[in-house]
Amino acid sequence: MKYYIGIDLGGTNIVAGVVDENFSLIATASNKTNAGRPADQIAETMAQTAAQVAEKAGISMEQIESVGIGSPGIVDSQKREVIFASNLDFYNAPIGQLLEDRLHRPVFLANDADAAAYGEFMAGAGKTENGQHISNMVAITLGTGVGSGIIINSKIYNGYGFAGGEFGHTVICLNGRPCSCGRKGCIETYCSATGLITTTKEHMQSNPDSLMWKLCDGDLDKVDGRTCFDAAEQGDKAGQAAVEEYTNALGEAIVNAINTLQPEIICLGGGVSKQGENLLRPIRSYMDRFCFDRFAAHRTQVRIAELGNDAGIIGAALIGLQAE
Ligand SMILES: [Zn+2]
Known part of the structure:
Protein backbone atom coordinates (compact mmCIF):
# COMPACT_ATOMS: atom_id res chain seq x y z
CA MET A 1 0.00 0.00 0.00
CA LYS A 2 1.24 3.49 -0.89
CA TYR A 3 0.67 6.43 1.45
CA TYR A 4 0.67 10.20 1.00
CA ILE A 5 0.42 13.12 3.43
CA GLY A 6 -1.68 16.19 2.67
CA ILE A 7 -1.37 19.39 4.70
CA ASP A 8 -4.02 22.09 4.75
CA LEU A 9 -2.15 25.23 5.80
CA GLY A 10 -4.81 27.61 7.10
CA GLY A 11 -4.62 30.97 8.82
CA THR A 12 -5.88 29.36 12.06
CA ASN A 13 -5.01 25.65 11.90
CA ILE A 14 -2.52 23.35 10.21
CA VAL A 15 -4.31 20.08 9.46
CA ALA A 16 -2.44 17.05 8.13
CA GLY A 17 -3.92 13.81 6.82
CA VAL A 18 -2.62 10.45 5.64
CA VAL A 19 -4.22 9.27 2.39
CA ASP A 20 -3.72 5.76 1.03
CA GLU A 21 -3.45 4.65 -2.59
CA ASN A 22 -7.25 4.20 -2.76
CA PHE A 23 -7.48 7.93 -1.95
CA SER A 24 -9.06 7.25 1.45
CA LEU A 25 -8.23 9.59 4.32
CA ILE A 26 -7.11 7.26 7.13
CA ALA A 27 -5.91 9.67 9.87
CA THR A 28 -5.73 13.39 10.63
CA ALA A 29 -3.86 15.59 13.11
CA SER A 30 -3.88 19.34 13.65
CA ASN A 31 -2.04 22.15 15.42
CA LYS A 32 -2.53 25.90 15.69
CA THR A 33 -0.86 27.89 12.90
CA ASN A 34 -0.13 30.97 15.05
CA ALA A 35 0.05 32.99 11.84
CA GLY A 36 2.52 35.87 11.72
CA ARG A 37 5.50 33.67 12.61
CA PRO A 38 8.38 33.32 10.09
CA ALA A 39 8.03 30.65 7.41
CA ASP A 40 10.66 28.34 8.93
CA GLN A 41 8.72 28.18 12.20
CA ILE A 42 5.47 27.44 10.36
CA ALA A 43 7.33 24.73 8.40
CA GLU A 44 8.52 23.28 11.71
CA THR A 45 4.90 23.05 12.95
CA MET A 46 3.87 21.45 9.63
CA ALA A 47 6.68 18.86 10.03
CA GLN A 48 5.53 18.09 13.58
CA THR A 49 1.91 17.74 12.44
CA ALA A 50 3.01 15.41 9.61
CA ALA A 51 4.98 13.27 12.08
CA GLN A 52 1.97 13.13 14.42
CA VAL A 53 -0.41 12.01 11.69
CA ALA A 54 2.00 9.34 10.40
CA GLU A 55 2.25 7.97 13.93
CA LYS A 56 -1.56 7.98 14.27
CA ALA A 57 -1.83 6.04 11.00
CA GLY A 58 0.77 3.56 12.26
CA ILE A 59 3.27 4.18 9.46
CA SER A 60 6.79 5.58 9.32
CA MET A 61 7.81 8.70 7.36
CA GLU A 62 9.89 6.41 5.05
CA GLN A 63 6.63 4.80 3.88
CA ILE A 64 5.26 8.16 2.68
CA GLU A 65 5.56 8.56 -1.12
CA SER A 66 5.18 12.34 -1.06
CA VAL A 67 3.78 15.27 0.91
CA GLY A 68 1.59 18.05 -0.48
CA ILE A 69 0.73 21.44 1.00
CA GLY A 70 -2.42 23.41 0.18
CA SER A 71 -1.72 27.05 1.03
CA PRO A 72 -3.87 30.16 0.82
CA GLY A 73 -2.75 33.01 -1.43
CA ILE A 74 -0.77 33.08 -4.67
CA VAL A 75 1.47 30.05 -4.87
CA ASP A 76 4.37 29.26 -7.23
CA SER A 77 3.97 25.50 -7.44
CA GLN A 78 7.21 25.07 -9.44
CA LYS A 79 9.49 26.95 -7.03
CA ARG A 80 7.28 25.68 -4.19
CA GLU A 81 7.01 29.18 -2.75
CA VAL A 82 4.04 31.10 -1.40
CA ILE A 83 4.40 34.34 -3.37
CA PHE A 84 1.86 36.18 -1.24
CA ALA A 85 -0.66 35.16 1.45
CA SER A 86 -2.12 38.00 3.53
CA ASN A 87 -3.55 35.83 6.34
CA LEU A 88 -0.16 34.12 6.88
CA ASP A 89 1.86 37.31 6.34
CA PHE A 90 3.93 35.38 3.77
CA TYR A 91 5.91 37.04 0.96
CA ASN A 92 7.99 34.70 -1.22
CA ALA A 93 8.05 32.07 1.53
CA PRO A 94 9.86 28.90 0.32
CA ILE A 95 7.75 26.56 2.46
CA GLY A 96 8.07 23.59 0.09
CA GLN A 97 11.84 23.43 0.49
CA LEU A 98 11.66 24.26 4.22
CA LEU A 99 9.33 21.30 4.81
CA GLU A 100 11.34 18.96 2.57
CA ASP A 101 14.51 19.79 4.58
CA ARG A 102 12.68 18.60 7.70
CA LEU A 103 10.77 15.54 6.41
CA HIS A 104 13.23 14.24 3.78
CA ARG A 105 10.30 13.30 1.54
CA PRO A 106 9.35 14.95 -1.80
CA VAL A 107 7.14 17.99 -1.03
CA PHE A 108 4.65 19.57 -3.45
CA LEU A 109 2.76 22.85 -3.07
CA ALA A 110 -0.52 24.19 -4.48
CA ASN A 111 -3.04 26.92 -3.72
CA ASP A 112 -5.64 25.60 -1.25
CA ALA A 113 -8.65 26.04 -3.58
CA ASP A 114 -6.70 24.25 -6.32
CA ALA A 115 -5.81 21.44 -3.91
CA ALA A 116 -9.50 21.03 -2.97
CA ALA A 117 -10.47 20.97 -6.65
CA TYR A 118 -7.82 18.33 -7.33
CA GLY A 119 -9.12 16.26 -4.40
CA GLU A 120 -12.65 16.26 -5.83
CA PHE A 121 -11.22 15.54 -9.28
CA MET A 122 -9.24 12.51 -8.10
CA ALA A 123 -11.36 11.10 -5.29
CA GLY A 124 -14.80 12.72 -5.35
CA ALA A 125 -17.09 14.25 -7.99
CA GLY A 126 -14.55 13.94 -10.83
CA LYS A 127 -16.17 11.06 -12.65
CA THR A 128 -19.05 10.63 -15.09
CA GLU A 129 -22.41 9.03 -14.23
ZN1 LIG B 1 -13.89 40.47 -6.96
Whole structure:
Protein backbone atom coordinates (compact mmCIF):
# COMPACT_ATOMS: atom_id res chain seq x y z
CA MET A 1 0.00 0.00 0.00
CA LYS A 2 1.24 3.49 -0.89
CA TYR A 3 0.67 6.43 1.45
CA TYR A 4 0.67 10.20 1.00
CA ILE A 5 0.42 13.12 3.43
CA GLY A 6 -1.68 16.19 2.67
CA ILE A 7 -1.37 19.39 4.70
CA ASP A 8 -4.02 22.09 4.75
CA LEU A 9 -2.15 25.23 5.80
CA GLY A 10 -4.81 27.61 7.10
CA GLY A 11 -4.62 30.97 8.82
CA THR A 12 -5.88 29.36 12.06
CA ASN A 13 -5.01 25.65 11.90
CA ILE A 14 -2.52 23.35 10.21
CA VAL A 15 -4.31 20.08 9.46
CA ALA A 16 -2.44 17.05 8.13
CA GLY A 17 -3.92 13.81 6.82
CA VAL A 18 -2.62 10.45 5.64
CA VAL A 19 -4.22 9.27 2.39
CA ASP A 20 -3.72 5.76 1.03
CA GLU A 21 -3.45 4.65 -2.59
CA ASN A 22 -7.25 4.20 -2.76
CA PHE A 23 -7.48 7.93 -1.95
CA SER A 24 -9.06 7.25 1.45
CA LEU A 25 -8.23 9.59 4.32
CA ILE A 26 -7.11 7.26 7.13
CA ALA A 27 -5.91 9.67 9.87
CA THR A 28 -5.73 13.39 10.63
CA ALA A 29 -3.86 15.59 13.11
CA SER A 30 -3.88 19.34 13.65
CA ASN A 31 -2.04 22.15 15.42
CA LYS A 32 -2.53 25.90 15.69
CA THR A 33 -0.86 27.89 12.90
CA ASN A 34 -0.13 30.97 15.05
CA ALA A 35 0.05 32.99 11.84
CA GLY A 36 2.52 35.87 11.72
CA ARG A 37 5.50 33.67 12.61
CA PRO A 38 8.38 33.32 10.09
CA ALA A 39 8.03 30.65 7.41
CA ASP A 40 10.66 28.34 8.93
CA GLN A 41 8.72 28.18 12.20
CA ILE A 42 5.47 27.44 10.36
CA ALA A 43 7.33 24.73 8.40
CA GLU A 44 8.52 23.28 11.71
CA THR A 45 4.90 23.05 12.95
CA MET A 46 3.87 21.45 9.63
CA ALA A 47 6.68 18.86 10.03
CA GLN A 48 5.53 18.09 13.58
CA THR A 49 1.91 17.74 12.44
CA ALA A 50 3.01 15.41 9.61
CA ALA A 51 4.98 13.27 12.08
CA GLN A 52 1.97 13.13 14.42
CA VAL A 53 -0.41 12.01 11.69
CA ALA A 54 2.00 9.34 10.40
CA GLU A 55 2.25 7.97 13.93
CA LYS A 56 -1.56 7.98 14.27
CA ALA A 57 -1.83 6.04 11.00
CA GLY A 58 0.77 3.56 12.26
CA ILE A 59 3.27 4.18 9.46
CA SER A 60 6.79 5.58 9.32
CA MET A 61 7.81 8.70 7.36
CA GLU A 62 9.89 6.41 5.05
CA GLN A 63 6.63 4.80 3.88
CA ILE A 64 5.26 8.16 2.68
CA GLU A 65 5.56 8.56 -1.12
CA SER A 66 5.18 12.34 -1.06
CA VAL A 67 3.78 15.27 0.91
CA GLY A 68 1.59 18.05 -0.48
CA ILE A 69 0.73 21.44 1.00
CA GLY A 70 -2.42 23.41 0.18
CA SER A 71 -1.72 27.05 1.03
CA PRO A 72 -3.87 30.16 0.82
CA GLY A 73 -2.75 33.01 -1.43
CA ILE A 74 -0.77 33.08 -4.67
CA VAL A 75 1.47 30.05 -4.87
CA ASP A 76 4.37 29.26 -7.23
CA SER A 77 3.97 25.50 -7.44
CA GLN A 78 7.21 25.07 -9.44
CA LYS A 79 9.49 26.95 -7.03
CA ARG A 80 7.28 25.68 -4.19
CA GLU A 81 7.01 29.18 -2.75
CA VAL A 82 4.04 31.10 -1.40
CA ILE A 83 4.40 34.34 -3.37
CA PHE A 84 1.86 36.18 -1.24
CA ALA A 85 -0.66 35.16 1.45
CA SER A 86 -2.12 38.00 3.53
CA ASN A 87 -3.55 35.83 6.34
CA LEU A 88 -0.16 34.12 6.88
CA ASP A 89 1.86 37.31 6.34
CA PHE A 90 3.93 35.38 3.77
CA TYR A 91 5.91 37.04 0.96
CA ASN A 92 7.99 34.70 -1.22
CA ALA A 93 8.05 32.07 1.53
CA PRO A 94 9.86 28.90 0.32
CA ILE A 95 7.75 26.56 2.46
CA GLY A 96 8.07 23.59 0.09
CA GLN A 97 11.84 23.43 0.49
CA LEU A 98 11.66 24.26 4.22
CA LEU A 99 9.33 21.30 4.81
CA GLU A 100 11.34 18.96 2.57
CA ASP A 101 14.51 19.79 4.58
CA ARG A 102 12.68 18.60 7.70
CA LEU A 103 10.77 15.54 6.41
CA HIS A 104 13.23 14.24 3.78
CA ARG A 105 10.30 13.30 1.54
CA PRO A 106 9.35 14.95 -1.80
CA VAL A 107 7.14 17.99 -1.03
CA PHE A 108 4.65 19.57 -3.45
CA LEU A 109 2.76 22.85 -3.07
CA ALA A 110 -0.52 24.19 -4.48
CA ASN A 111 -3.04 26.92 -3.72
CA ASP A 112 -5.64 25.60 -1.25
CA ALA A 113 -8.65 26.04 -3.58
CA ASP A 114 -6.70 24.25 -6.32
CA ALA A 115 -5.81 21.44 -3.91
CA ALA A 116 -9.50 21.03 -2.97
CA ALA A 117 -10.47 20.97 -6.65
CA TYR A 118 -7.82 18.33 -7.33
CA GLY A 119 -9.12 16.26 -4.40
CA GLU A 120 -12.65 16.26 -5.83
CA PHE A 121 -11.22 15.54 -9.28
CA MET A 122 -9.24 12.51 -8.10
CA ALA A 123 -11.36 11.10 -5.29
CA GLY A 124 -14.80 12.72 -5.35
CA ALA A 125 -17.09 14.25 -7.99
CA GLY A 126 -14.55 13.94 -10.83
CA LYS A 127 -16.17 11.06 -12.65
CA THR A 128 -19.05 10.63 -15.09
CA GLU A 129 -22.41 9.03 -14.23
CA ASN A 130 -20.99 5.66 -15.39
CA GLY A 131 -18.04 6.10 -13.04
CA GLN A 132 -15.57 6.89 -15.82
CA HIS A 133 -12.62 9.08 -14.93
CA ILE A 134 -12.47 12.49 -16.63
CA SER A 135 -9.68 14.91 -17.67
CA ASN A 136 -11.24 18.37 -17.28
CA MET A 137 -13.17 19.85 -14.38
CA VAL A 138 -14.01 23.19 -12.82
CA ALA A 139 -14.69 23.16 -9.08
CA ILE A 140 -16.58 26.11 -7.61
CA THR A 141 -16.86 26.53 -3.83
CA LEU A 142 -19.86 28.55 -2.65
CA GLY A 143 -18.73 29.59 0.83
CA THR A 144 -18.01 32.94 2.48
CA GLY A 145 -16.40 33.77 -0.86
CA VAL A 146 -16.40 31.92 -4.19
CA GLY A 147 -13.32 29.70 -4.55
CA SER A 148 -12.44 27.93 -7.76
CA GLY A 149 -10.05 25.41 -9.18
CA ILE A 150 -9.57 24.49 -12.82
CA ILE A 151 -8.26 21.10 -13.91
CA ILE A 152 -7.19 20.79 -17.57
CA ASN A 153 -5.78 17.54 -18.96
CA SER A 154 -5.74 16.16 -15.39
CA LYS A 155 -3.54 18.99 -14.11
CA ILE A 156 -4.25 22.06 -12.02
CA TYR A 157 -4.30 25.13 -14.27
CA ASN A 158 -3.61 28.53 -12.75
CA GLY A 159 -1.95 30.58 -15.44
CA TYR A 160 1.34 32.17 -16.44
CA GLY A 161 2.11 33.80 -13.07
CA PHE A 162 0.00 31.44 -10.92
CA ALA A 163 -2.62 34.17 -10.43
CA GLY A 164 -5.29 32.82 -12.81
CA GLY A 165 -8.22 30.52 -12.19
CA GLU A 166 -9.87 33.12 -9.94
CA PHE A 167 -13.31 32.53 -11.39
CA GLY A 168 -15.04 34.19 -8.40
CA HIS A 169 -13.47 37.51 -9.35
CA THR A 170 -14.86 37.69 -12.85
CA VAL A 171 -17.73 40.14 -13.33
CA ILE A 172 -21.33 39.14 -14.08
CA CYS A 173 -22.94 42.52 -13.39
CA LEU A 174 -21.31 45.70 -14.70
CA ASN A 175 -21.23 48.31 -11.91
CA GLY A 176 -22.81 45.78 -9.59
CA ARG A 177 -22.14 45.05 -5.92
CA PRO A 178 -18.70 46.17 -4.65
CA CYS A 179 -16.19 43.33 -4.19
CA SER A 180 -13.23 42.98 -1.80
CA CYS A 181 -10.92 42.74 -4.85
CA GLY A 182 -11.72 46.33 -5.89
CA ARG A 183 -14.05 45.55 -8.80
CA LYS A 184 -17.82 45.76 -8.90
CA GLY A 185 -20.24 42.96 -9.73
CA CYS A 186 -17.89 39.97 -9.30
CA ILE A 187 -19.44 36.50 -9.24
CA GLU A 188 -18.37 36.31 -5.59
CA THR A 189 -20.62 39.23 -4.60
CA TYR A 190 -23.74 37.40 -5.89
CA CYS A 191 -22.97 33.67 -5.71
CA SER A 192 -21.14 33.28 -2.38
CA ALA A 193 -23.13 32.48 0.77
CA THR A 194 -22.50 36.11 1.72
CA GLY A 195 -24.02 37.23 -1.60
CA LEU A 196 -26.97 34.89 -1.09
CA ILE A 197 -27.60 36.45 2.34
CA THR A 198 -27.47 39.97 0.82
CA THR A 199 -30.00 38.93 -1.84
CA THR A 200 -32.23 37.33 0.82
CA LYS A 201 -32.21 40.50 2.96
CA GLU A 202 -33.10 42.67 -0.06
CA HIS A 203 -36.15 40.52 -0.75
CA MET A 204 -37.16 40.57 2.92
CA GLN A 205 -36.94 44.35 3.14
CA SER A 206 -39.28 44.80 0.19
CA ASN A 207 -41.64 42.06 1.50
CA PRO A 208 -42.48 42.67 5.17
CA ASP A 209 -45.06 39.83 5.11
CA SER A 210 -42.59 37.20 3.88
CA LEU A 211 -42.28 33.94 5.82
CA MET A 212 -38.53 34.61 5.83
CA TRP A 213 -39.05 37.13 8.65
CA LYS A 214 -40.59 34.39 10.80
CA LEU A 215 -37.77 31.97 9.97
CA CYS A 216 -35.21 34.42 11.37
CA ASP A 217 -37.29 35.63 14.36
CA GLY A 218 -37.68 39.07 12.75
CA ASP A 219 -33.91 39.59 13.04
CA LEU A 220 -31.95 40.32 9.83
CA ASP A 221 -28.73 39.28 11.59
CA LYS A 222 -30.10 35.73 11.84
CA VAL A 223 -30.52 35.37 8.06
CA ASP A 224 -28.30 32.61 6.67
CA GLY A 225 -27.79 30.80 3.40
CA ARG A 226 -30.76 28.50 4.08
CA THR A 227 -33.40 31.15 4.90
CA CYS A 228 -34.75 31.78 1.40
CA PHE A 229 -34.47 28.11 0.34
CA ASP A 230 -36.46 27.03 3.44
CA ALA A 231 -39.14 29.69 2.83
CA ALA A 232 -39.34 28.84 -0.87
CA GLU A 233 -39.95 25.19 -0.06
CA GLN A 234 -42.95 26.26 2.05
CA GLY A 235 -44.40 28.27 -0.84
CA ASP A 236 -43.27 31.75 0.22
CA LYS A 237 -43.32 33.98 -2.87
CA ALA A 238 -40.54 36.36 -1.72
CA GLY A 239 -38.40 33.34 -0.74
CA GLN A 240 -38.93 31.86 -4.20
CA ALA A 241 -37.98 35.17 -5.80
CA ALA A 242 -34.76 35.34 -3.75
CA VAL A 243 -33.87 31.75 -4.70
CA GLU A 244 -34.59 32.55 -8.34
CA GLU A 245 -32.41 35.66 -8.28
CA TYR A 246 -29.58 33.68 -6.68
CA THR A 247 -29.80 30.68 -9.02
CA ASN A 248 -30.04 32.97 -12.06
CA ALA A 249 -26.76 34.63 -11.04
CA LEU A 250 -25.13 31.24 -10.41
CA GLY A 251 -26.57 29.98 -13.69
CA GLU A 252 -24.99 32.89 -15.59
CA ALA A 253 -21.66 32.23 -13.86
CA ILE A 254 -21.74 28.52 -14.69
CA VAL A 255 -22.74 29.13 -18.31
CA ASN A 256 -19.73 31.50 -18.56
CA ALA A 257 -17.45 28.72 -17.30
CA ILE A 258 -18.94 26.16 -19.70
CA ASN A 259 -18.85 28.50 -22.71
CA THR A 260 -15.18 29.23 -21.95
CA LEU A 261 -13.82 25.79 -21.02
CA GLN A 262 -16.58 23.20 -21.49
CA PRO A 263 -15.15 20.73 -18.96
CA GLU A 264 -16.72 17.28 -18.49
CA ILE A 265 -17.83 18.25 -14.98
CA ILE A 266 -18.59 21.43 -13.04
CA CYS A 267 -18.53 20.56 -9.36
CA LEU A 268 -20.21 22.76 -6.73
CA GLY A 269 -19.01 22.67 -3.12
CA GLY A 270 -19.25 24.81 0.01
CA GLY A 271 -22.17 25.54 2.33
CA VAL A 272 -24.70 26.59 -0.32
CA SER A 273 -24.12 23.33 -2.25
CA LYS A 274 -25.89 21.47 0.58
CA GLN A 275 -29.12 22.58 -1.14
CA GLY A 276 -28.41 19.72 -3.58
CA GLU A 277 -31.18 19.20 -6.15
CA ASN A 278 -32.90 22.48 -5.15
CA LEU A 279 -29.79 24.18 -6.47
CA LEU A 280 -28.99 21.86 -9.39
CA ARG A 281 -32.50 21.85 -10.91
CA PRO A 282 -32.62 25.59 -11.78
CA ILE A 283 -28.93 25.54 -12.79
CA ARG A 284 -29.54 22.68 -15.25
CA SER A 285 -32.52 24.52 -16.69
CA TYR A 286 -30.31 27.59 -17.14
CA MET A 287 -27.66 25.46 -18.86
CA ASP A 288 -30.28 23.92 -21.19
CA ARG A 289 -31.43 27.36 -22.26
CA PHE A 290 -28.12 29.17 -22.62
CA CYS A 291 -25.01 26.94 -22.91
CA PHE A 292 -23.48 26.66 -26.36
CA ASP A 293 -22.99 22.96 -25.65
CA ARG A 294 -26.77 22.40 -25.77
CA PHE A 295 -26.17 21.70 -29.49
CA ALA A 296 -23.21 19.38 -28.82
CA ALA A 297 -23.17 15.61 -28.51
CA HIS A 298 -21.16 15.76 -25.30
CA ARG A 299 -22.38 18.16 -22.64
CA THR A 300 -20.99 19.42 -19.34
CA GLN A 301 -22.60 17.92 -16.24
CA VAL A 302 -23.03 19.91 -13.04
CA ARG A 303 -22.60 17.93 -9.80
CA ILE A 304 -22.38 18.49 -6.06
CA ALA A 305 -18.95 17.98 -4.44
CA GLU A 306 -18.60 14.73 -2.48
CA LEU A 307 -15.66 15.14 -0.10
CA GLY A 308 -16.77 18.14 1.98
CA ASN A 309 -14.01 19.59 4.13
CA ASP A 310 -11.71 16.63 3.40
CA ALA A 311 -11.24 17.68 -0.25
CA GLY A 312 -8.39 20.07 0.58
CA ILE A 313 -6.32 17.53 2.53
CA ILE A 314 -6.96 14.64 0.11
CA GLY A 315 -6.15 16.89 -2.86
CA ALA A 316 -2.99 18.24 -1.22
CA ALA A 317 -1.84 14.68 -0.49
CA LEU A 318 -2.26 13.70 -4.16
CA ILE A 319 -0.69 16.81 -5.83
CA GLY A 320 2.46 14.82 -6.60
CA LEU A 321 0.45 12.41 -8.76
CA GLN A 322 -0.19 15.13 -11.38
CA ALA A 323 3.16 14.44 -12.97
CA GLU A 324 2.37 10.78 -13.53
ZN1 LIG B 1 -13.89 40.47 -6.96
